[in-house]
Amino acid sequence: MDNSINIFPTTERERLFEQLNEKLETAYQFNRKLVSFQANKNEPVYRWFKYKEGFSSSLVKYFLKKFAPKPGRVLDPFAGAGTTLFAGQELGWESHGIELLPVGAFVMKVREAVLRVDFEKLKGTINKLWSDIGQMGSYDEHLRHIPITKDAFPDETENYLNKYLTICSNLKDKDIQTLLRFAAFAVLEEISYTRKDGQYLRWDYRSNRKLLSKPFDKGKILTFREAVSNKLQQMLTDLSPHKPLTLFDQVESNGHSQHPVNIIEGSCLEELPRLKDESFDFIVTSPPYCNRYDYTRTYALELVYLGYDNQAVRDLRQTMLSCTVENKEKIGYLQKLYASLGEEKAFGNILDVYDGSPAMTEVNEVLNELNRQGKLNNANISRLVKNYFLEMCFVIREMARVLKSGGRCVMVNDNVRYGGEEIPVDLILSEFAENFGFTIEKIFVLPKGKGNSSQQMGNYGRTEIRKCIYLWLKQ
Ligand SMILES: C[S@@+](CC[C@H](N)C(=O)[O-])C[C@H]1O[C@@H](n2cnc3c(N)ncnc32)[C@H](O)[C@@H]1O
Structure with missing residues (x-):
């Protein structure tokens, strides 16, 4: 050079x-916390899975309340985990979003499942989960790794994970299935040898991989059972009918009824041109930054978990707004x-x-x-x-x-x-x-x-x- x-x-x-x-x-x-996901951390769903790319719902509400006298139609073309959409919904707005990464779309699906799920049935399924897994000999479902995620989990964890996926796929109740699948999705990083690091995954020294970059020490890596039990317990506590959630309170909507959120899964470069002229009152959004951050590598474990193969991940990378x-x-x-x-x-x-x-x-x-x-x-x-x-x-x-x-x-x-x-x-x-x-x-x-x-x-x-x-x- x-x-x-x-x-x-x-x-x-x-x-x-x-x-x-x-x-x-x-x-x-505005402090930095307000424009980052951190200000959401006490809200359910957000606190179950921290989508670090997000901004806070307080920021969205601040602008909607300050500049729009009454609720209308709000759009976020880079919806992420749906902060704009759900904050808008709480205030009585009709919310529409476009998001390409299936991670965000899955989190948004969870939020909808949460509103419908039968709490007692969910609790019953969770209570017998570990004995069901214990009795299981082999599994039908399994993670299909891609090169950048191979060896991400200790063998025992991967074995448990595959049995857990098999149990999930056999559940008849789709909302319970979504929530159980989400519990493991939300701890993938925690139970792996990896850490999200913007441009790629960083690897712990205990992994089996031949590492090109310097490995790091992640400290204690939770077992699958520890991590998923904790997550399910957190979800049950938040969802308990005896402990109402602010998320579902109608307080903020000032008497306006809440509309279902509309999520388009795709690229906004392709979907925005299809939307009607002058059909929205407000946009609150945050595109990827021009900073080389690679969502498809950072969320590789989650993508594999959601069934993406190597080609699908590559295609996704090329469809994302150019930032790598x-x-x-x-x-x-x-x-x-x-x-x-x-x-x-x-x-x-x-x-x-x-x-x-x-x-x-x-x-x-x-x-x-x-x-x-x-x-x-x-x-x-x-x-x-x-x-x-x-x-x-x-x-x-x-x-x-x-x-x-x-x-x-x-x-x-x-x-x-x-x-x-x-x-x-x-x-x-x-x-x-x-x-x-x-x-x-x-x-x-x-x-x-x-x-x-x-x-x-x-x-x-x-x-x-x-x-x-x-x-x-x-x-
Ligand atoms: C900074 S994040 C937005 C986070 C969001 N404000 C939230 O609170 O969750 C940018 C988002 O844009 C998404 N994205 C990137 N390229 C896209 C595209 N072409 N179309 C739609 N979304 C895209 C990324 O997956 C990411 O979720």
Whole structure:
């Protein structure tokens, strides 16, 4: 790697910064906890399985209550575990979501099963579970590992897991089946030799794998029976009719009736263009960040558990919004999709908005140059950044189209830095949004600690990477 210092142009990013500077506001009312899953941790279902990619339901409720006088239709095109959808539902909104990763869709299915399940029957099934497993000789169901999950569990755990899956598949009551399957799903990481680590799984030194990266010591690894018993006990405690849940209280809905949540399993790049014009009042969402995080590797155990084979995981990785160095470009696919919908003009318009952003062009040129000089630690980073923004340009156009005039979009996202170059995701996406008919009301910048004042934000390029909540109004 060449370590000589280069000064790359920042003119266009600075110009965009000056243009949107007055919209940036350090938001002391939001702490980091509020925009992360941690604030959900005492809520049932969320506390059963921590979907760490999520934001908090308090954040969603804050914006819905503050900016919408009465409930309407809310959308989250990157629904995750459904935080927006269920928070909206509690407040009487009609909630619609799109999510590609089956992990989120499964968690949302569990939330529905929870509302219907017969508690006493569930308790009865759980009470005889371990004796049923004890009596079982062989199993019919078993995990079908893929290369990146092979040897993830101690043998005894895997054996138990397979017997447990067999019991689950024989259960007649579908809601009980979903909840029991979920209990083991929720502890997969805990009972394995792995730990989620963003770009891949990290492996404990006790696993049988030949490890390329440095192994770590995970500490005590619970047995299958310990972990699943604890999880089932936690679920029973929360579901007990003698201990009502805030989740199911109607208190927050202020007398509005609750609507069922509508979840579309698929890619929002494909599903958003199919939604009607001006059919939503609010969007609260958080796309993947442009940070190389690979959901399909991080959630590999869960995907295998849900029946994904190697090819299905690879296909899923390529269908996700580009945010890893492995993602290939989707522009050919998008062109065909828009043509099939008779939307060639819209397609051309989206490309014009993308190509018409001087800050975007500057970022792409700088990253290409850094790449040529071997200064990026992966040669595909420039492709990742280019396609991340291109795909987000499509998403933003569609979000603007499906929102009613006067509707708002709230988006949580982080800026990133590659090869020392700051990429102002907040500013570039907001510039796209303006082109599609949004007014940028605010870009709330989360306070990081002492010294992150607005003045310092004015010092371009010397700032910490901003973590933001954008508030856009559809004209
Ligand atoms: C930051 S997370 C959103 C979490 C969500 N706000 C919650 O509270 O659970 C981004 C989500 O986008 C999903 N995703 C990535 N690419 C997608 C696509 N093309 N279409 C729909 N969802 C996608 C990921 O699976 C992930 O769940």
